[in-house]
Amino acid sequence: MADIDVKAQALSAARHRILQLQEQMTDRVLQMAAEVDKLMDIVPMSEAKAFLKARCNLPSTELSTYVGFAKTLKGYEDVLQKSRASFPVVKALVLAGGDVRNEILERMEIGAQIDTKDVALIRRKLVAAKLTPKEAVAAYQKKVLTAAARRQTKDSQSSFQKDVSTFVDVLLRLWVKLLPLDDELHAGLRHRASQLLTVFESLYGAEHRPAAEITQTYRDYPVAIAHHALRQFRDGLFGGTFGYGFVSGDGTANAIDALQPFTGKVPTEFGKVRERKHPLDVIEPLRPRVLELCAGGGGMALGFEQAGFRHIALIEYNKNAVATLRKNRPNWNVIDADVRKVDFTRYRKSRIDVLCGGLPCTPFSTVGQKKGKRDENDLLMEGVRAVREARPRAFLFENVEGLLHARHADYVAELLRKLSKASYQTEIHRINARDYGIAQDRSRIMIVGFRKGSRGVFRMPPKFPEMAKNMGDILADLMGANGWNGANDWVRMMRERPEFDRFGKEVGIGALSDTIRGYQGSAHEGEARRALKNGVSYAPPAKDAPTNAEASTEGFVPGLTNRMRARIQGFPDEWQFIGGLGPVADQIGNAVPPKMAQALGLALYSALKGLEIAWDVMFKNADISQRSGIPPVGIDPPALSPDAADLPSLNLMSILDK
Known part of the structure; x- marks a missing residue:
């Protein structure tokens, strides 16, 4: 204490x-x-x-x-x-x-x-x-169309404001006689007033009180008086019979003032016209972009790839892990760098959707030295810096449950405060690999955040108890690879053993592996008892599958090779790890199980795109594949909003330059 x-x-x-x-x-x-x-x-x-x-x-x-x-x-x-x-x-x-x-x-x-x-x-x-599939589609389409109409109206209003502003600036110059009102300009202004009136009525309606009934106490006075002014200018009643007023002989600028609120300017900005700029329409690719820190042996990257994400970059410092990533995915942009020395502002232009990473957890692990924020391997705050500099739409960091222990309460409070200051709403969730078809009791926490004001509503992925697997079934062929006669009995024992959670509640039948960790060069204290209890030995990693000669020794318990460890983690067999026995064990043990990462990636995908995930298609029936660039399936693409309506324009800019 x-x-x-x-x-x-x-x-x-x-x-x-x-x-x-x-x-x-x-x-x-x-x-x-x-x-x-x-x-x-x-x-x-x-x-x-x-x-x-x-x-x-x-x-x-x-x-x-x-x-x-x-x-x-x-x-x-x-x-x-x-x-x-x-x-x-x-x-x-x-x-x-x-x-x-x-x-x-x-x-x-x-x-x-x-x-x-x-x-x-x-x-x-x-x-x-409760909606039928057709009703659900109709409701979704109605929501999309309503949003598109709202955006269309907003864009039309913005464009209308700019055109009215230019129109009013010309009228003001005419009124103070800075411009001569010749026949060509008169006809052009009437035509432009007619165009503006058409757009005005599409935005604010065509039915308004007659001019004689319009008073300033009328609720829709600004709209009604502007409508009347445009009609007057359409009919040519300026610079002529009625001047710029509403009645004959009225030389005030009432009609011009009536349009002023629709220019988006304050009345004192007399004659100031800015160049009209058309926004560049950029269609966002359907596949969201991900930037990964501490990518390690590729577990999280594999899962996000299967969830449909496109990797902008993967940053990793360990040489063996970098080689592993490049060996298996030559097309990935793998950057060999220390995250503490990376300037993440360079990724802002890439419009990152998700920044993720399995940041080192040894500072908070219950089996480590528990140094927490004083551990030189602590990179969580570097993750916060990356979020602040790269400005992703969302982020996800994996860590161990020990982070939530009381001794680290001040650290977690500081972490959440900094993320909030960076304008991100952050949640901390627990997740266990066993709920996603992984034969391992591996409990982790996920720190998930979204930029404040984003539309996404994040929900943790559902659990899939029907996908449960056990060590015996998934390791059967690997355990018997060297002809061990006891392999079948071992598989049957693993298949039939009941499994309990940390509270003593039975969670199913079928042995789960303990958490696969990094390299353990020698057996720790109590490792023999742990091995007998679990039916496998974790330390040190076995170099080969057991043989009959090894099995004949007293107290024999089969050991796990690195390939067995990788399969327990959920890596595909074709995934090749680069390095010796220890470095490979570290890559495997420190990885996020790909299938669990896939589930989290799909949950983020759902929040970012505002879509429901077809879990049976996208997760339960989708296997982690060696193929790269797998596009997402089972998700309807978001509807693209129509282009903003553009007004036909009279070139009044040249008039103002006279």
Whole structure:
């Protein structure tokens, strides 16, 4: 405890106190609900409500929640208490429909922390789930068309403002007699007024009050008076019979002033016209762009490739890992560099969608020296710097659960603060490789963030218990490669062994490997007991598959070769690792399992593109392949918005230059 500094102690103590207070607050909500329920059993509801309002000063909004509690949440008190549900969450659950309430309560039962936004999100999700496929497509198309129309209107308004601004500048020069009103200019201005009137009516409507009925108290006065002014100019009533006013002989600039609000300028910017610039239409490629830090042996990169991402660059410092990446993917842009010395601002122009990395986790590992922020191998803050400089739309960093231990509380707080200051909303999620078809009990945390204001809503990928695998089945051919007679018995034992999580709950039948780690040159203390328990030896890595001669020795337990380790991690057999026994073991052990990375990549893809993922097509039935540049399948591309309408223009710029 001596190495916990003041800030860490304060954060840890604050967390402890806040959790206690939250439990107390939930307990009081439940006690209030119980008291109201007891009262309702004795006193008529109307009388009880009147009493509680008048004598207990209980607001109507709270009262309705407590009254409805008995009908909707009674019997779930333990679940609410366990999740420390706040009053707003209880209120939202009372008001929610049965399906929404049941799903929220199920999530609470397994430890999920729920707020009112989650309730609203699940409500929308369940509504969408009840739609038929055709209705879902129609709803999606309606949303896309509405968004496209909104963008079209915004672009049209912007273009309209610029054209009105130029038109008004010419009128002002005419009004102060800086320009002569000849027949050609008169005809040109009438034509331009007619064009502007057409666009005006498409944006603001064609039906407005007659000029005689327009007063400044009229709600739509600015729109109505501008509509009348354009009609007047279309009819040529300027510089002639009516001058620039609305009635004969009125020499004021009322008609010009009526158009001023639609120029986007303040009235004092007299005669100042800026060159009209047309934005360059850039169609974003469908495949999102990813920049990876500490790419290692390629586990995360493989997964993101399979999820449909396009690698802009992969940065790696270890020479063997660099060689591995280049050997297997010659087309990848692998940069041999220390991330601490990379200037990430160079990638801003690449418009990175996701910045990711399996940043070194030994500073926070429960089996390491636990130096945390004082460890020279800690690169998490370099990841923050990369985010700040490259400005990706989203980021994802993998690390070990030890990062969330109390001793590192101050470090995590600083990490989140810096990311927030860089304008990113950050979440920390837990994920286990065993839920994604990996025969390994490998629990990790994922630090995920999105640039504030982005449209994406990130959801962790679903779990796939039906894809569960065991060590016996996936290693059967490799264990028997050297003719070991006991291979079949070992496979059967691995296949039939029950597996339990860290809380002692059975998670399935079929042995899972312990977390595959980097090179362990010699057996650690207790390794023999661990080997007997697991049915395999992890340290040191075996050079070859077991033989009958080796199996005849007392206390024999088969060891894992690097190829076995790679298969447990989920690497394809054709993936070639460069280096000796130790360096290859490090590349494998430090990698993110490709299949788990693929699931995370698809979840990010969904958030970035605003699309639902066809998980059966994109994940369950998609194998990590040696082929590079695999395009995503099973996802509909986003609709492209139509080009902004461009007004036919009279060249008034040349007139203003006279």
